[in-house]
Amino acid sequence: MLFELMQPSAILPASIDWAALALGGIVAGYWWRVMRMAYKLRRKTGQSANVFPAEPLGKLLRLIWQPVVWIWIVHPFFTAFFIHPPKLLRPIYFAPLLQWSAVVIAILAFAGTRMCWKRMGQSWRMGINPDEQTTLVFTGPYAYLRHPIYALSSILMIASVVVVPTPLMIAAGLIHLLLLQWEASREERHLSKIHGQQYDQYCRNVGRFLPRTCR
Numbered sequence: 176m177l178f179e180l181m182q183p184s185a186i187l188p189a190s191i192d193w194a195a196l197a198l199g200g201i202v203a204g205y206w207w208r209v210m211r212m213a214y215k216l217r218r219k220t221g222q223s224a225n226v227f228p229a230e231p232l233g234k235l236l237r238l239i240w241q242p243v244v245w246i247w248i249v250h251p252f253f254t255a256f257f258i259h260p261p262k263l264l265r266p267i268y269f270a271p272l273l274q275w276s277a278v279v280i281a282i283l284a285f286a287g288t289r290m291c292w293k294r295m296g297q298s299w300r301m302g303i304n305p306d307e308q309t310t311l312v313f314t315g316p317y318a319y320l321r322h323p324i325y326a327l328s329s330i331l332m333i334a335s336v337v338v339v340p341t342p343l344m345i346a347a348g349l350i351h352l353l354l355l356q357w358e359a360s361r362e363e364r365h366l367s368k369i370h371g372q373q374y375d376q377y378c379r380n381v382g383r384f385l386p387r388t389c390r
Contacts, residue, residue, distance in 0.1 A: 190258070191255055191256060192254055193255070194271065194274040194277075194278050194338050195252070195254040195255040195274075195338055195339050196251065196252065196255035196256075197278050198251045198278055198334070198339065199248070199251030199252040199255060201278070201281045201282060201331075202281075202335060204285065205288070205331065206247075206248055208289070209301070210226075212224065212292060213226050216297065216299070219297075220297055222297075222307070224299065224300055225300045225301050225302030225304050226301050226302070227302075228302030228304065229303075229304050229305070229306070230302075230303055230305055232361070233303055236354060236357075236358065237302075239350070239354065240351075240354055243347045243350050243351050243354075244351075246343060247332070247344075247347055247351070250264070250341070250344050250347070251338065251339050254266065254339045254341065260341075263341065263342050264341050264342075264343055265342075266339065266340050266341050267340050267341065267342070268340055273337060274337060274338045277335075277337035277338045278338060280330065280334045281330075281331050281334040281335065281338070284327045284328075284330045284331040284334065285331065287316070287327050288324055288327045288328070288331075290315070290316065291315070291316050291317075291323045291324045291327065292324070294312060294314065294315040294316060294317065295312055295324075296312075297309075297310075298310045298311075298312055303362060303365050305365070311366070311370060311374065311377070313377060319381065319382075319386045319387070320382060320383070320385070320386060321359075321377070321378065321381050321382065321383050321384075322362075322383055322384060325355045325358070325359050328351075328355060329351075329352055329355055329384070332348045332351050333348065333352075359383060363378065363383075
């Protein structure tokens with residue numbers, strides 16, 4: 176009996192959802208990188224990345240956003256290893272080719288986001304600090320989109336929903352996408368107030384999430 180319990184098949188499920196596992200690694204790597212950048216920014220410059228924004232509305236949004244992010248990180252691993260999850264965590268379909276295609280898209284979205292982070296440099300922030308003025312970045316991906324990081328985050332979340340199509344992940348995805356839209360609008364109002372005509376002209380020439388459209 177003890178020998179049987181020690182067999183791998185007695186500990187792990189008979190079939191691992193490798194697409195979900197791959198996605199979990201990508202999403203966990205994405206958010207580990209975010210936290211790493213926030214730490215390095217604080218260490219090098221003494222400036223906060225606004226992971227926990229100073230302004231009240233930003234703090235409130237974080238209370239909603241943080242559980243969504245944790246679901247996004249943890250859920251793919253849960254799906255990968257549990258065969259008979261509760262209905263809320265149960266995929267509504269199983270389409271390996273579609274799921275693996277979404278994994279590839281997620282990898283590309285992560286790679287593109289890293290390019291945007293590098294282009295932002297020390298101007299990168301996660302939230303709004305009304306008392307801070309950062310340098311505007313108009314080059315690289317920012318020559319085509321006002322919010323390429325948010326656009327790629329939206330793509331990464333949509334890919335995540337395709338790979339892990341459960342009611343809980345779909346709900347988390349919808350909340351994340353709505354919050355990104357709201358945060359983009361808030362940031363634009365803040366940057367317009369700080370930088371004035373220079374940023375307003377940029378908004379007229381460059382689209383928010385799609386190239387060459389002003390949304």
